[in-house]
Amino acid sequence: xxxxxxxxxxxxxxxxxxxxxxxxxxxxxxxxxxxxxxxxxxxxxxxxxxxxxxxxxxxxxxxxxxxxxxxxxxxxxxxxxxxxxxxxxxxxxxxxxxxxxxxxxxxxxxxxxxxxxxxxxxxxxxxxxxxxxxxxxxxxxxxxxxxxxxxxxxxxxxxxxxxxxxxxxxxxxxxxxxxxxxxxxxxxxxxxxxxxxxxxxxxxxxxxxxxxxxxxxxxxxxxxxxxxxxxxxxxxxxxxxxxxxxxxxxxxxxxxxxxxxxxxxxxxxxxxxxxxxxxxxxxxxxxxxxxxxxxxxxxxxxxxxxxxxxxxxxxxxxxxxxxxxxxxx
Numbered sequence: 001x002x003x004x005x006x007x008x009x010x011x012x013x014x015x016x017x018x019x020x021x022x023x024x025x026x027x028x029x030x031x032x033x034x035x036x037x038x039x040x041x042x043x044x045x046x047x048x049x050x051x052x053x054x055x056x057x058x059x060x061x062x063x064x065x066x067x068x069x070x071x072x073x074x075x076x077x078x079x080x081x082x083x084x085x086x087x088x089x090x091x092x093x094x095x096x097x098x099x100x101x102x103x104x105x106x107x108x109x110x111x112x113x114x115x116x117x118x119x120x121x122x123x124x125x126x127x128x129x130x131x132x133x134x135x136x137x138x139x140x141x142x143x144x145x146x147x148x149x150x151x152x153x154x155x156x157x158x159x160x161x162x163x164x165x166x167x168x169x170x171x172x173x174x175x176x177x178x179x180x181x182x183x184x185x186x187x188x189x190x191x192x193x194x195x196x197x198x199x200x201x202x203x204x205x206x207x208x209x210x211x212x213x214x215x216x217x218x219x220x221x222x223x224x225x226x227x228x229x230x231x232x233x234x235x236x237x238x239x240x241x242x243x244x245x246x247x248x249x250x251x252x253x254x255x256x257x258x259x260x261x262x263x264x265x266x267x268x269x270x271x272x273x274x275x276x277x278x279x280x281x282x283x284x285x286x287x288x289x290x291x292x293x294x295x296x297x298x299x300x301x302x303x304x305x306x307x308x309x310x311x312x313x314x315x316x317x318x319x320x321x322x323x324x325x326x327x328x329x
Contacts, residue, residue: 002075004286010073011285014293017069020046023327030304036311043304056308059301064111066297070290079175082168082184083294085133087113089164092140095124096156100147139163158215169220177287182276188221189250190269193241196228200235209234249276263323271326274299299325
């Protein structure tokens with residue numbers, strides 16, 4: 001494992017390329033954009049990203065550029081793969097679904113994962129999923145057979161999500177960075193808790209609810225499945241989950257989420273990941289600086305997507321603002 005001093009150049013390089021102005025100033029500029037096109041142009045300007053066509057692709061391009069900055073600066077890029085595997089997972093799921101429906105081309109894959117879109121495109125064209133992270137590669141091959149037998153599209157998402165978190169956990173442990181292992185564990189817990197809440201909200205019978213949660217449960221977290229089980233409803237509500245959790249960052253986040261609507265819960269869980277980086281805000285160099293850089297850039301671009309959606313939404317600005325991620329960490 002490398003030492004903090006091995007990140008001396010990359011930490012300075014990334015801090016110098018965080019974007020124009022402070023995170024608060026960047027958010028203010030996005031908030032003030034009067035139209036979607038002006039928002040896309042603002043994002044392109046503050047992150048110094050060429051504005052692609054269509055304009056909304058600027059969000060993917062801006063994060064792709066951030067990832068490329070990391071790739072070219074750090075001495076061991078693979079240790080940061082756990083933060084990017086979710087984009088690979090989405091691309092693989094899209095490719096598997098396209099292949100299942102007989103399509104052999106797709107032109108809107110994420111460009112910010114660990115696997116080049118051209119390689120995903122090749123997998124789609126040949127309907128052979130090779131060269132992927134271990135668990136996701138195995139799941140992609142297996143789920144094609146499962147879908148052919150059952151015709152259930154949901155099995156693609158559930159299988160690949162589980163595989164994605166298995167790859168994240170394996171990669172984080174191999175990298176040995178405590179903050180990365182913490183982020184991966186918290187993400188897994190938040191995904192499982194969110195799945196529990198959604199399934200309970202659906203109102204399905206207890207046995208069916210619990211069966212679905214078992215299928216949706218991802219590995220890598222600290223919250224055991226038993227902590228989410230309710231004999232009466234299959235899945236616990238958020239207050240019951242809170243009472244069953246051990247003290248820690250996940251329980252603190254769940255406490256803040258008590259009584260909140262789903263969109264706010266998602267924001268609170270994302271904010272908790274950013275708060276985990278707060279102790280490293282003023283650290284001069286080290287892998288934690290890189291992790292913080294990627295998480296904050298991702299959150300800023302999520303804010304941009306939320307602000308873009310408001311132009312086509314009936315929700316008022318206050319509702320949109322309530323869901324913006326807290327990037328000032």
